[in-house]
Amino acid sequence: MALPLDDSKLHRRAFLGKSGLGLAALSSLLGRAALPAEVGKAARWPGVVNPLHFTPWAKRIIWLYMAGGPSHLETFDPKPQLAKLHGQPMPESFTNGQQLAQLQEQTLKCFAPQFAFKHCGQSGTELAEIFPHLATVADELTVIRSLRTDAINHDPAHTLMNTGTMIQGRPSMGAWVLYGLGSECEDLPGFVVLTSTEGRSPQPISVRQWHSGFLPGQFQGVAMRSKGDPVLYLNRPPGVSAAQQHDVVGAVQALNRAQQQVDDDPELTTRIAQYELAFKMQTAVPGLVDVTNEPQHVLDSYGCKPGDGSFASNCLLARRLAERGVRFIQLYHRDWDHHNDLVKFIQGNAANVDRATAALITDLKQRGLLDDTLIVWGGEFGRTPMAQANKGGPGRDHHMKGFSMFLCGGGVKRGTVYGATDELGYAAVENVVHVHDLQATLLHQLGIDHKRLTVKFQGLDVRLTGVAEEGQVVKGVLA
Numbered sequence: 001m002a003l004p005l006d007d008s009k010l011h012r013r014a015f016l017g018k019s020g021l022g023l024a025a026l027s028s029l030l031g032r033a034a035l036p037a038e039v040g041k042a043a044r045w046p047g048v049v050n051p052l053h054f055t056p057w058a059k060r061i062i063w064l065y066m067a068g069g070p071s072h073l074e075t076f077d078p079k080p081q082l083a084k085l086h087g088q089p090m091p092e093s094f095t096n097g098q099q100l101a102q103l104q105e106q107t108l109k110c111f112a113p114q115f116a117f118k119h120c121g122q123s124g125t126e127l128a129e130i131f132p133h134l135a136t137v138a139d140e141l142t143v144i145r146s147l148r149t150d151a152i153n154h155d156p157a158h159t160l161m162n163t164g165t166m167i168q169g170r171p172s173m174g175a176w177v178l179y180g181l182g183s184e185c186e187d188l189p190g191f192v193v194l195t196s197t198e199g200r201s202p203q204p205i206s207v208r209q210w211h212s213g214f215l216p217g218q219f220q221g222v223a224m225r226s227k228g229d230p231v232l233y234l235n236r237p238p239g240v241s242a243a244q245q246h247d248v249v250g251a252v253q254a255l256n257r258a259q260q261q262v263d264d265d266p267e268l269t270t271r272i273a274q275y276e277l278a279f280k281m282q283t284a285v286p287g288l289v290d291v292t293n294e295p296q297h298v299l300d301s302y303g304c305k306p307g308d309g310s311f312a313s314n315c316l317l318a319r320r321l322a323e324r325g326v327r328f329i330q331l332y333h334r335d336w337d338h339h340n341d342l343v344k345f346i347q348g349n350a351a352n353v354d355r356a357t358a359a360l361i362t363d364l365k366q367r368g369l370l371d372d373t374l375i376v377w378g379g380e381f382g383r384t385p386m387a388q389a390n391k392g393g394p395g396r397d398h399h400m401k402g403f404s405m406f407l408c409g410g411g412v413k414r415g416t417v418y419g420a421t422d423e424l425g426y427a428a429v430e431n432v433v434h435v436h437d438l439q440a441t442l443l444h445q446l447g448i449d450h451k452r453l454t455v456k457f458q459g460l461d462v463r464l465t466g467v468a469e470e471g472q473v474v475k476g477v478l479a
Contacts, residue, residue: 045190045218047182049448056447057411057479058374059184061177062318062329064357065376067158068203068336071383071396072404073425074346077145078117078126081423082385086112090386094426101152101398102339103388110424111387111394114343123415130350133358139415140361140370142407142477146419146428149381149400149435154203154337157380157400160435162209164464171213173439174328176464178219179212180453181446184325187284189222192321195332196226196311198352203334210330214457217267221330224317226309242282288320301359312356319363322373336379339397340390361408374410374445378403385425402428405438410445411479418477436471439464444473 073079090108117126120138127135134141151157156166163170171179174191183190193210210221260268291299291306294316304312311333318329335349357377364370382403383396402421419431440450443464450471454461465471 044186045178045182047178047180049180049453052181052447053449053452054444054447056445057372058409058445059372060322060325060327060329061174061374061376061410061442061446062322062360063331063376064315064353064360064378065330065332066336066353066379067205067332067334068154068338069157069379069381069383069398069403070336071338071342071346072145072402072421073111073113073383073385073396074115074130074342075128075350076126076143076404076406077421077425078128079113079385079421079423079425082110082425083112085110085424090424094422094424095386098401099152100384103384103386103397106389108386110385111396114346121415125415125417128350130347131354133355137358137361137408140365140408142412142414142416142418143404144406144418144433144438144474144477145402145404145421146431147378147382147403147405147433147435147438148428149403151381152398152400154380154398155206157398158205158209161380163213164436164439164466168208169211169213170462171215171219171464172208172210172221173442173464174210174221174330175212175215175219176453177328177443177446177448179215180443180448181327183327185327187281188288188321188324188326189281190327191219191221191330192326192328193221193223193330193332194226194314194317195223195334196309196314197334198310198349203337205332205334214462215455221328226314227307284324288324289317291316291320298363301355301362303355303359310356311353312359315356315360319360319367319369322364322369323367338383338395339388340395341393342395343393364409370409372410374412374442375408376405376442377408378405399426401426407477412445412477413479416477418474431474431476433474434471436465437474438471440471441474441477445478 073082088110090110095108113128115128115130117128118135119125120127120135123139125138125141125143127138149157149160151160151166159168160166162172164173174193178190191210195205207223210223212218212220256268289307294306299306299316302312302316304310304316306313306316311331314331318331321329333353335345335352338345361370361375364373382399384399386397387394388397402425419433420429421427422429443450443453450463450465454463456462460467
């Protein structure tokens with residue numbers, strides 16, 4: 001029998017919804033998650049983790065993402081024994097049967113750390129001399145020297161670090177956090193991404209690193225431009241007033257909501273939520289980037305010219321986003337892939353991030369924001385203890401067996417070094433921290449049990465930290 005005329009144009013989603021199969025069946029057929037119907041319908045998304053699983057230490061995360069893989073051996077992990085073996089063959093006991101990226105079938109020689117390390121602060125934390133400004137806030141840092149990952153090339157390693165899996169199309173951590181907690185900010189996105197490039201090797205970064213995956217699109221990170229208008233089409237066309245634009249938005253929203261009664265499509269729900277947000281951002285974003293009220297000594301501490309696209313400028317913007325209640329702020333600095341000319345390029349790159357990172361930590365502390373802001377500094381993997389011979393000078397290859405990051409604020413121990421790699425910096429051997437463990441720990445500090453923040457997808461209770469392998473909260477770094 002033919003459908004009534006009014007229903008003859010219904011697409012599959014609407015038909016399934018009207019047939020009583022519901023959103024769960026729809027999700028199964030389309031490969032989408034079964035999600036609460038309230039997504040996007042409230043003025044401000046309250047989060048599904050309500051109440052929180054734990055008392056939170058942090059309200060927000062600022063991830064200073066050093067894309068390309070900073071060498072732990074020139075940053076946070078001194079190795080005197082590696083220095084003694086400089087130029088000698090790498091002992092086969094370390095490398096036999098191990099996966100390498102670009103050093104396959106090459107002669108493997110030890111490559112000493114290229115900079116001296118200094119004991120810094122009252123804690124005596126050892127940092128490379130190329131970070132003189134970080135040295136002044138060493139007592140605020142929790143350095144983790146025992147990280148490991150499962151991916152040896154950039155794109156899958158980025159994807160694992162950001163989404164918990166090398167499978168493309170899964171939600172990023174920022175999307176999970178926004179879905180779980182919502183945002184404290186009504187007129188800016190709850191998940192903001194900024195990128196900077198100041199060296200010679202801009203690491204490619206895919207948009208999927210801040211995508212919402214199978215979660216509704218409203219939880220996707222919003223990439224703001226570091227130069228010019230942060231958001232395109234921010235200004236209204238000449239001759240169009242705010243009231244006129246609001247009328248148009250209102251009419252479009254009314255049409256969307258009418259269609260939503262027919263379709264109940266998560267993407268349509270996202271569109272409704274984002275139209276309202278976009279309208280509010282026209283007022284909020286100009287105020288966000290207008291730093292004329294910032295004291296000169298603050299600008300000087302970051303070492304930036306606001307709006308110049310630098311990492312320093314983005315750090316200042318990150319603090320202003322944090323003040324406004326943005327939940328997850330990710331700054332990609334895309335210059336850490338040093339296969340050659342390691343000394344030259346890592347020294348210059350450290351100079352680009354050192355001062356601003358220390359300024360951000362100090363600024364947040366002075367404003368009373370550091371205690372509930374969790375800062376993460378690090379990239380997708382480390383670099384080999386073996387030299388990679390290239391034109392212009394040796395570098396280091398990709399390395400997944402051991403690398404370093406640091407945490408700061410947000411309820412982690414101050415002035416602490418956690419874990420260790422072996423005497424040559426090849427593999428994490430003490431208090432090993434897998435990427436999933438790091439992710440579980442960050443969620444824990446926000447008040448989320450990573451095992452309980454799940455969404456049904458393709459028949460599985462999917463979570464950030466994976467389905468089969470469970471991450472563990474790294475209690476040794478917590479205050």
